[in-house]
Amino acid sequence: MSHTPDMTQAESATIGSGPTKRRTRRSPTLQEKPSVGVDVVIFTVIDSDLKVLLAKREGQPFKGVWSLPGGLVRVRNSGDQGEGIEQAAHRELSEATGLTPGSCFVEQLYTFGKAGRDPRGRVISVAWIALVSPDQGRAIHPGDQGDAQWFSTHEEIPWMRLAFDHAEILDTAVERIRGKLDHSNIAFELVPETFTVAELRDTYEAIKSRTYDARNFRRRFQRMIGEGVVTEAPGKRHRGKARPAKIWRLQR
Amino acid sequence: MSHTPDMTQAESATIGSGPTKRRTRRSPTLQEKPSVGVDVVIFTVIDSDLKVLLAKREGQPFKGVWSLPGGLVRVRNSGDQGEGIEQAAHRELSEATGLTPGSCFVEQLYTFGKAGRDPRGRVISVAWIALVSPDQGRAIHPGDQGDAQWFSTHEEIPWMRLAFDHAEILDTAVERIRGKLDHSNIAFELVPETFTVAELRDTYEAIKSRTYDARNFRRRFQRMIGEGVVTEAPGKRHRGKARPAKIWRLQR
DNA sequence: CCAATAGTGTCTTTGAGACAATATGAC
DNA sequence: GTCATATTGTCTCAAAGACACTATTGG
Numbered sequence A, B: 001m002s003h004t005p006d007m008t009q010a011e012s013a014t015i016g017s018g019p020t021k022r023r024t025r026r027s028p029t030l031q032e033k034p035s036v037g038v039d040v041v042i043f044t045v046i047d048s049d050l051k052v053l054l055a056k057r058e059g060q061p062f063k064g065v066w067s068l069p070g071g072l073v074r075v076r077n078s079g080d081q082g083e084g085i086e087q088a089a090h091r092e093l094s095e096a097t098g099l100t101p102g103s104c105f106v107e108q109l110y111t112f113g114k115a116g117r118d119p120r121g122r123v124i125s126v127a128w129i130a131l132v133s134p135d136q137g138r139a140i141h142p143g144d145q146g147d148a149q150w151f152s153t154h155e156e157i158p159w160m161r162l163a164f165d166h167a168e169i170l171d172t173a174v175e176r177i178r179g180k181l182d183h184s185n186i187a188f189e190l191v192p193e194t195f196t197v198a199e200l201r202d203t204y205e206a207i208k209s210r211t212y213d214a215r216n217f218r219r220r221f222q223r224m225i226g227e228g229v230v231t232e233a234p235g236k237r238h239r240g241k242a243r244p245a246k247i248w249r250l251q252r
Numbered sequence C: 001c002c003a004a005t006a007g008t009g010t011c012t013t014t015g016a017g018a019c020a021a022t023a024t025g026a027c
Numbered sequence D: 001g002t003c004a005t006a007t008t009g010t011c012t013c014a015a016a017g018a019c020a021c022t023a024t025t026g027g
Helices: A085-097 A134-139 A166-181 A186-190 A197-208 A214-226 B085-097 B134-139 B166-181 B186-190 B197-208 B214-226
Strands: A035-046 A049-056 A070-072 A105-112 A123-131 A148-152 A230-237 A245-250 B035-046 B049-056 B070-072 B105-112 B123-131 B148-152 B230-237 B245-250
Touching: A035 A085, A035 A105, A035 A134, A035 A166, A035 A186, A035 A197, A049 A085, A049 A166, A049 A197, A070 A085, A085 A105, A085 A123, A105 A166, A105 B105, A123 A166, A123 A186, A123 B123, A166 A186, A166 A197, A186 A197, A197 A214, A197 A245, A214 A230, B035 B085, B035 B105, B035 B134, B035 B166, B035 B186, B035 B197, B049 B085, B049 B166, B049 B197, B070 B085, B085 B105, B085 B123, B105 B166, B123 B166, B123 B186, B166 B186, B166 B197, B186 B197, B197 B214, B197 B245, B214 B230
Parallel strands: A035 A123, B035 B123
Antiparallel strands: A035 A049, A035 A070, A049 A148, A105 A123, A230 A245, B035 B049, B035 B070, B049 B148, B105 B123, B230 B245
């Protein structure tokens, strides 16, 4: 960053200060500022289905339309300068879900800043992904008053119209977690504290929209056991009238 | 995005509008705005070494300190709302290098928005990665007046102090291209229009800071030939007094 | 015994890494 | 011929995909 933000009207600010031989020097014009927001794509897996939390907009524009939870970053230009953008994301997540900040996985997704994406004025939005465990997910809005709700990314979302460019943000988010699924441990964020191999596999299938061969999947899981990534937990879990499964937990 | 930006003093803006049962409703307080900038991490490979373009800061703070090229996004809150953030990145890239916008690979890296990262006031910076081919890279600042310069990421950068949080941004950028190297075609952006297998391998080695077995690397390359990713180009290239190598080019 | 899911094992293919031998052109 | 690099090929191992079989429970 080598910008010179326009702090006060009094300051004679120069816009930018990079390598400037070829740069057009601008007179001390004050650069107008955009609003900066955060939008959080909150995922969970319930009933072997990848779901996202949407909120119904209360004001114009897009009043009554479903949208990603989000809000403006709280900023000050003096003193402590307000909250960081990551902090803002955690705050919005917390407000949307009631979960205590820091209780689930949050990662920055992408920043959306095309001109015109908000009709009211220039808004640049830093989008985040949050992964909420099924336990927590089911607890959220157990029949809310209709202002926030889980939607299936496979059944409902494709047919919905979302506010602003939120459809694009959501698409980007789904692609991101799909891409990371096989090369990271994010799946464990979308599974209960203790889980069976089949439950973990269901989660993989929900995210990827494909099936995994149970036997090959188990082999991958064996490797994780060998590496000490997961450990057996006490108890068994029954599914129907069949043989019960062992219980596992992530080794933190 | 479901924020309500503070457009005018007259408007009764509500901060945010997510799922709000638990949200604290704020009176129509106007949210202060941050400045939003773009910083571009411009890479090239010269002499089998990964280099980054830095600019010497002309003003306070960090006057005289090397920093990433960057500047503020040009924004308006009425009319066309100004330039998009990607457009701003291309503009900064163009200003720093003299290259025509769109002539090289640009991808968003990450957005840095901790409070206090700029002592002058709240600045949120969207960082970008640009990859410049050696041909273009060598042409840039062929002995400039010292305000912009290529630095070796392996030799010089580790010992330098950079302005703001630019060291962190640069680290993130290097990690990113290292991570993408083996799963994408970005290496071809850091190689001349036509190249030999050895040159491509040198580029891989420069980025990853490791050696690749020439024979195994060639096998990977063979696969790319089979997939039609690369095609043989006319001519041969000599390196020393040894056997000349075939020339290849990326199949766009 | 039967139904249904849990768990184990085999065969094959693909790609990565280690390593040896041959080909070609400058000198 | 010699030197230096280009190019081809072999062997081994790790991991993924396809697929068959045994184990354990409820009924």
